[in-house]
Amino acid sequence: MCELLAMSANVPTDIRFSFKGLAVRGGEVGPHRDGFGIVFYHGKGLQEFRDVDASCDSPVARLVEDLPIRSKAVIAHVRQANAGAVNLENTHPFHRELFGRHFTFAHNGQLPGVKKLPLGRFKPVGTTDSEHAFCYLLDQLDLSRLPSVASVGRIFSRVAEKLSKLGVCNLVLTDGRAIYCWRTTKLVWITRRAPFGAARLQDADMTVDFAQLTTPNDVVTVVATDPLTDNEEWSEVPERQVKILVDGEWK
């Protein structure tokens, strides 16, 4: 299995605290030693970092923890391989361009039989179930022009429902405009807004006082496989319902 992390915010926001909480699960307190990846959106552009090393050991992960990269939409993943070898082409998040937009996708779970779903123009580079599912999803989104956020949500929901019949299917998807979430087993979220308080990581000795780092209008929602902090209230993403984040708020 794997762990997912996504962030949506109304201002470019530093995700290092949450990424640290995820990265220690990549081989230190968690078993997810088989690589990691993180994709930051800056407008329509992407900045990505990935490695086949465990995120707890990777110098690339250390750089991500050190750099104050600010973004309004982020997706990250630490991997424990089950389907597909440990190599870069099997490392999430996956992304593809469609209608001049980068779509980025990460999956937690297993989808036995997914490779029977026929593919069109998008083909997997690696051998994971997850990338096959992503290519299938993109084919459904490949209409005559870029679908609206609501249309992407509807199509994503239809595909996620189909995938969920195959197995564990916790998903995060973004096109830079919105973050689309789907849960069958594990996916939680928290929204931070004024008045901001302190948050303490569950798996690392790190506390941040968000009141010192934010302005009163900031709204930031973090989505993760399991709660990353132990002094805040995280909620479950509703089961088998597409949930859409835009600028840190659920739509």
Added chain:
Amino acid sequence: MCELLAMSANVPTDIRFSFKGLAVRGGEVGPHRDGFGIVFYHGKGLQEFRDVDASCDSPVARLVEDLPIRSKAVIAHVRQANAGAVNLENTHPFHRELFGRHFTFAHNGQLPGVKKLPLGRFKPVGTTDSEHAFCYLLDQLDLSRLPSVASVGRIFSRVAEKLSKLGVCNLVLTDGRAIYCWRTTKLVWITRRAPFGAARLQDADMTVDFAQLTTPNDVVTVVATDPLTDNEEWSEVPERQVKILVDGEWK
């Protein structure tokens, strides 16, 4: 204008020395302050690093200079913006998946009028001439299945000839199997093989004795806009002829 760097090798090879020679031209001794990018192939998978900061200042570039990443196919680029704003979506190299392979492309030059070329399924995310040219090229490669290296070379040659009528067109392309090169003005290369010697960067106080870092069978070819070292003999890529590198050797 911009500067290009590409490497093809028969064994996974560390490109830090050449990248250092390129990175100092990104704002320190050269004017190319508008971002940089580097893509490493590991099998079919990619590891990429990019930044909108000048490569001489970027902490991401420092990481690339520090990390001993070994690869058989690398493309890198430092940018001085002329067409298109300074942002991540306009930062080379560009890449797209086609037939389950990542294709990666970087361009030095300007191609006025290129946006009149009609596009199919591949659409630019940013606003550069270069990305439009790449999308046009990919459409020509989008046949019924993955073209052979020789076929990619023929199609690349035909498209590059067409683009070269528009303006300065120095190109490097890779699909991980081969590096395809095209020059109208500036593109030079060097092949290093046994007996290896010492090389000294032209623009930075750095010398490497490749005899200490290689085995007798290693073959490494580096392609760049201008010679990176001042004690070795670099050759020009022939003008307006596609030249293809596989495992460090010209085919």
